[in-house]
Amino acid sequence: MNRTHTILVVDDDKEIVELMRDFLEDEKFAVVDAYNAEQALDAIKSTPVDCILLDVMMPGQNGFELCRQIRRTQDTPILFLSARGEDVDKIRGLSLGGDDYIVKSATPEEVVARIKAVLRRTGKNDRDRDLKLELRFDRLVLDLRAHETKVNGKLVPFTPKEFDILRLFAEYPRQVFTYDQLLQRFWDGIGDKHTVTVHIGRIRDKIELDPKKPQLITNVWGVGYRFDGVRI
Incomplete structure (x- = not known):
């Protein structure tokens, strides 16, 4: 199955969101939209995204404040x-952890080009499922x-769901996934924190040298889990 990159567009101006959606989808990106910080955080919890296009001046929590909050758990x-x-x-934007700063006078084509450049620079393009078979x-x-x-070197049996969970972590090393994100993605939001911890425990039993002291799938306390394996 071909996996396109998902871009979260956050802007209180719906015309800008719709304009960027048109240009991004034309370049085969998937687009998730949000019109304020609260919607953006909800989107991040429910859908793994590869890149965030973030308006600075929004009512309520502005883009700088939202970036600071996101950077506490995600890169x-x-x-x-x-x-x-x-x-x-x-x-200020770059010092808070932003990867680029674009003035709105830029054309949509330039914005898309800058998104592609950031994806290349951060290695996100290496995660295309069709190109990376292992x-x-x-x-x-x-x-x-x-x-x-x-x-x-030894084949270890995994259930389909266990494999899919491990694959998600392996495709996004160092990205934190919350309990809610994992529940939504793999159980359609049905279940609780225990549902997730049981499956993570089973995966750890199969891949960790010491499941009680995990080095690959690690806990981010109070948030969720992160994959700390180093790709070779």
């Missing part, structure tokens, strides 16, 4: 989109075509 690329082009705003992490190998998992 998803963030591009600021602002009507203000002053250097002080650019410096995910290798030292002693752990996921064969995406055969739907098989090997640990230290």
